[in-house]
Amino acid sequence: MNYDMELLSALVQADAVPEWLESRVKQQVSQIDREVEKNTERFLTINGEREPGANDIADRPLGDDALEWARDCICSDIYEVRLHSTIPGRNHFGAHTDCTRDFSIIYLLEDGGPEQETVFYREHGKSVLRTEKRIWADNYDILTPIASVKIDVKNYTLLNGMIIHGVNNVPEGRNQIQFSISDISKLKLSHRVYLAK
Numbered sequence: 001m002n003y004d005m006e007l008l009s010a011l012v013q014a015d016a017v018p019e020w021l022e023s024r025v026k027q028q029v030s031q032i033d034r035e036v037e038k039n040t041e042r043f044l045t046i047n048g049e050r051e052p053g054a055n056d057i058a059d060r061p062l063g064d065d066a067l068e069w070a071r072d073c074i075c076s077d078i079y080e081v082r083l084h085s086t087i088p089g090r091n092h093f094g095a096h097t098d099c100t101r102d103f104s105i106i107y108l109l110e111d112g113g114p115e116q117e118t119v120f121y122r123e124h125g126k127s128v129l130r131t132e133k134r135i136w137a138d139n140y141d142i143l144t145p146i147a148s149v150k151i152d153v154k155n156y157t158l159l160n161g162m163i164i165h166g167v168n169n170v171p172e173g174r175n176q177i178q179f180s181i182s183d184i185s186k187l188k189l190s191h192r193v194y195l196a197k
């Protein structure tokens, strides 16, 4: 592995998302069928109480031209560019490891609310760094927070998708462009946040 597995987050230096791509995202967000959420229900247990999580109501590729732009302008090792939108009216986007990537780069268009934060967790009895993709850690009562970061809108934030993470306080719904990458060695990074020993 030629990257640092214990890097939690960092800022990626790159030009802003171009207008045509931002417009495409806004158009797609406006077309989301809110009924879909009924098919994607996920319940979380927090302090012994069950609550519906703020799952993705949209998770879709943004097109070959978006991928081409990202590979030219952010990093040639990016292999997927997707729109993610969460269900408004829910507080927690459930804790998980990422499905298809080791790291993701998040570009937020709407952050979901002023108190939003991304929290990394260790699951009781497990290592911090997880090799399994797509863990859904629905029971917060067996998770210990280990770090939290606030992602600002319209910057590129690298997140370690191999450590369980979730987003809290997103009642307004969150819309973001998500770039998948596994080899981060070519990224121009600043503001690195590491796992505390």
Ligand SMILES: [Fe+2]
Binding pocket: 096, 097, 098, 104, 161, 165
């Ligand atoms: Fe994630």
